Amino acid sequence: MLVLNWHGIGDPPRDLDPGEARTWVPTASFESVLDAVADRSDVMITFDDGNVSDVEIALPLLLERNLSAQFFLPAGLIGEPGRLDESGIRKLTGTGMTIGSHGWAHRDWRRLRPVEVKDEYERAPEELGRITDQRIDIVAIPFGSYDRDVIGRLRDQDVRRVYTSDGGRTDPQQWLQSRFSVRRDTTAEDIRAMLAHRPAPRERMRRAAVMWAKRNRPTSGMGGFARE
Numbered sequence: 001m002l003v004l005n006w007h008g009i010g011d012p013p014r015d016l017d018p019g020e021a022r023t024w025v026p027t028a029s030f031e032s033v034l035d036a037v038a039d040r041s042d043v044m045i046t047f048d049d050g051n052v053s054d055v056e057i058a059l060p061l062l063l064e065r066n067l068s069a070q071f072f073l074p075a076g077l078i079g080e081p082g083r084l085d086e087s088g089i090r091k092l093t094g095t096g097m098t099i100g101s102h103g104w105a106h107r108d109w110r111r112l113r114p115v116e117v118k119d120e121y122e123r124a125p126e127e128l129g130r131i132t133d134q135r136i137d138i139v140a141i142p143f144g145s146y147d148r149d150v151i152g153r154l155r156d157q158d159v160r161r162v163y164t165s166d167g168g169r170t171d172p173q174q175w176l177q178s179r180f181s182v183r184r185d186t187t188a189e190d191i192r193a194m195l196a197h198r199p200a201p202r203e204r205m206r207r208a209a210v211m212w213a214k215r216n217r218p219t220s221g222m223g224g225f226a227r228e
C-alpha cells in the first residue's frame with residue numbers, strides 16, 4: 001500500500017510558515033497524480049492541515065474520479081484564515097470523506113509543554129467529533145515528529161490508526177502507517193515509478209530500522225532525523 005499525503009493545492013490563500021511552500025502543489029500536477037492512481041486499490045489518499053483547498057479544489061476533483069480520501073485537521077485552527085470552517089468539514093463528511101485528527105494547534109508533539117498535551121491528544125478529536133458527529137479514531141502526527149512518548153500517548157488514547165511521514169510504502173495492517181508527502185515538484189511519473197519499484201531487502205531493512213529507532217527514541221532526544 002502507498003499512502004499519499006498532500007497539504008495545500010493551488011495558490012496559498014494565507015501566509016505560509018517557513019518551509020511550507022514546497023508542500024503546496026499546483027492544481028494541474030495534483031490532477032495528474034490523481035489520474036495516475038485513480039484505479040489503484042493499493043493507493044490511499046490523505047490531506048493534512050485543513051487548508052480551504054481541501055474543499056475548494058481537492059474535493060470536486062476527487063468526486064469527479066469517484067475517489068475517497070482521509071482529511072487530517074488541526075482542530076484548533078478551524079475557521080482561521082485560509083483554513084476550513086465547520087461547514088467545510090461537514091461538506092467533506094457529507095460526501096463520504098473521512099476526518100482524522102492532526103492535533104490542536106499544529107505543534108511538534110516531541111516538544112509539547114505539559115499544558116498543551118491534553119489539547120493536542122484529547123480535545124482535538126473531541127472537537128472534530130462534535131462537528132462531524134462521528135468518533136474520530138485516526139490521527140496524523142504533526143510534522144511526522146514522533147518518539148516513544150508520542151507513541152505511548154497515542155496507544156493510551158485508543159487510536160485505531162496513526163499516520164506518519166516516513167515515506168515509502170506501508171503495510172495496511174500496521175497500526176503505525178508511513179506516508180509519502182507529495183511535494184511541489186513531485187510528478188505523476190515519480191508516483192508511477194514508486195508503485196512499480198520493488199524495494200530490495202536491504203532497503204526495506206534500512207527503512208524498518210529507522211522507523212524502529214524513531215518509535216523508540218526517548219523524549220527530548222535531539223537526534224539527526226529529518227523532520228517532514
Ligand SMILES: [Zn+2]
Pocket residue numbers: 048049102106142143
Ligand atoms: Zn501538518
